[in-house]
Amino acid sequence: MITLKEGNWRVPKWNRKVFAVAGGLTNYKKFCPEMKLEEQVMVSFRQMLENNDLKLSPVEIKGLVNFLACGNFSDHFQDQLLCEAKVTDYLGLDPIYDIGIKTGGATGGSTVLTAAMAVASGYADVALAVGWERMSEVDTRAGNFYIANAACKDFETRLSRIYAAYYAPMAVRFAWAYNLSEQTRAKVAVKNHLYAYYSPYSQQPGKYTIQDVLDSPMSTYPLRFLECCAMTDGAACMLLCDEKTAYKLTDKPCELFIAGGSHTLRVADRRDMEIPLLPHETPEMYHGLRKKEVQRWPGFESFAAARFAAYFAYRMAGITNPLEELDLVELHDAFTISDIQTYGDIGLRPYGQEPDYIESGDAYFGGKCPANLSGGLIGTMHAVGATGIFQGIECLWQIQGKYDKFHGDPRIWKSFGKKKPEDWRSLQLPDARQALWVSHAGVGSHVTVGILRKAF
Amino acid sequence: MTPRRKITKYTGKPAKVLQSEPALVIEWPRSLAHRHTYGKLSPFFKGLTEGKLLATRCINPECSEHRLWLPPRADCPDCNQPMIWEELPQPVIGTVHTYARVEYAGAGIELTTPYFQIDVELPGVCTIFKGYLQYGTPEIGMKVQACFRTEDPTNTILDIYWIPAAG
C-alpha cells in the first residue's frame, strides 16, 4: 500500500494568476507530406496570433514572449532530436528560452503546465505552450511498436507491441467489476466521431451507429478500431499570460489552473491504495467498492494519476462539486475505455457508476456537462505532443463563445481542402463559464487536469 | 609541396523516392541494434531459461511491504533498500485477473495472432504479472500454470507463458 505523508498532499499554488488568451490548431490528418513539422507548427502559430481577436499585432505579441514550453512525445517519430530548437527558430522567437517537454500522451497537458509555471513564478509574463507530433514518418504498425515502447520494455512491450493491448485488459476488468456494456462503450465512440463531424480540424469524423462501432474490426478484444484514436500529424499553440498582459491582449481571457499526477508505468505494479477523496466525496461513498475478491484501487479499473491531478486541480481552483460547477469537459478518449474510466477519477460520477455519465445523457451536447464537443481523440486528433494543448484550446474557445468562429467558418474548411457539411451544426454552449480538460499518458502514468474559468 | 588532396566520394545509397508530388518524400532507413542490459534483474531472465520463476522481497524489518514483487525489482520502492531473490514453488499456479485477445499487433510481433494476453494474480505477490496463454480461452478467475521455454530460449520475457491449470 502506498501511503502518502502530509507534505505530499500540499495543494499547488500559483504565485500570481495565470491566464489563457489565445489558441491555434492545424488540420489533423494521418499523413501530411506537404508540410514539415515546423511548417505545420507555423500554421497553428499564425492562427493563434492572427485569428483570436487579440488587440496587438502578431509582431507586437511576439515581442512580449519570454518563454516557450515545447511538447513532443517521441523522438522515434520525429527522428530529430532537439526539434524544439528548430521550432523556436522557425517561429522567429530566437533566442527566447524553450524547454522540451515529454510525458507521453500527457505531453500537451504537461506543456501547458510548464508554461503556466513560468508565468506563475514570474519567469515569464507571456509564455507559449506549443506541441506537435509527426506520426506518419513510419507506417502504422511500426508506429504502434514505437508507442508500445511506452509500455515496460522488459516485461510488457514484447507481449503485443500495440497500445490497444494494454487498454483492452482494463476494458475486460472494468466490465467485470462495474457492469459496463459494449453498447455504452460504443456510445462514446458514436458521440465523439459525430462531434468531430462538425469540426474542420478533425481526422476521423463520421456519423456512425452503435452497431457500426460493434461491427468494426477488432484491434485487441474487446476494443474495436472505431473505439480507438488514430495516428496524427499536427500541431497546436496556446498563449498564456499574467493578469495585466492578458487584459492588454484580449477582452476575453480565461483564468487557468492545472496540476498533475503520476503513477507506475506497469498496471501490474499498482498496489491497493486508499482513494484520495475529491471535495464532494465522503469515505462512506466507497465502502463496499472493493466488494469483489482481490479488487484493488486503482487496479485495472481506474487511474490514480487522474485522481491525484483532479484532487489538486479542484482545490487550486476552489471547485467543490465538479458536475455542478463545470460546464464542459474535454477528456483523453484515446480509447473508449480510458474515457469512461476517467469519469470516476475526476468525479463526474462516483467510482463504480461511470457508465451512468453516458447513459444519463449528461455527457452530450445539451446535457449537464458535455464531454469532447471537439470530437476528442477518437474523432478529431491525437498528434500526441499537441493533444493536451488542442483540448485546452477547444475549452478556451467554448468559454470565449468562439466555437462557431473556429468551426463554422467555411474558409477554414476550405483552407484544409475540406467542404463544410450542409448539415453542419453549432456545438457552442450558451453560457460556458468553466471547463476542464484531461491530458493522459501511458496506461495512466501521467495525467494533468486543467481548468479554465471565464474572466470577463 | 603539399600532397594532392583526394577527391571525396559519395559512398551511400541514393534515397528511394516514395512520392514527388506535392512534396518530395524519401525513404530514410533506420536499422540499429541496441545493447540492452537486464542489469540487476539478470537472475530473473536467466531463471526463466532454467524453468524458474524468481521474484524479489524486501527483508528490511522497518518496511511495511514484505510481499513478493513480480515483475521483480532489485530495490524496494517503499524503503529504497536492496531486496532479495526468492523462487516461487513449482508448479506455479496463478489466477487470471484480466485478459485481452490481441488480433492486430504492432511491427515485430513474435507471437502468432490472435492470441490471449493475460494478467495473473499469484499468491503472496503484491503485483499482477503480465504474460500470454499458450492455448485455451481465459476468463477472470481461471487457474493457469506457468511454463518455461528452457529449450531454444528467447532470452526475453517470452520465455515464460501460461497454460490452463489441470483440474
Ligand SMILES: [Zn+2]
Ligand atoms: Zn522495503
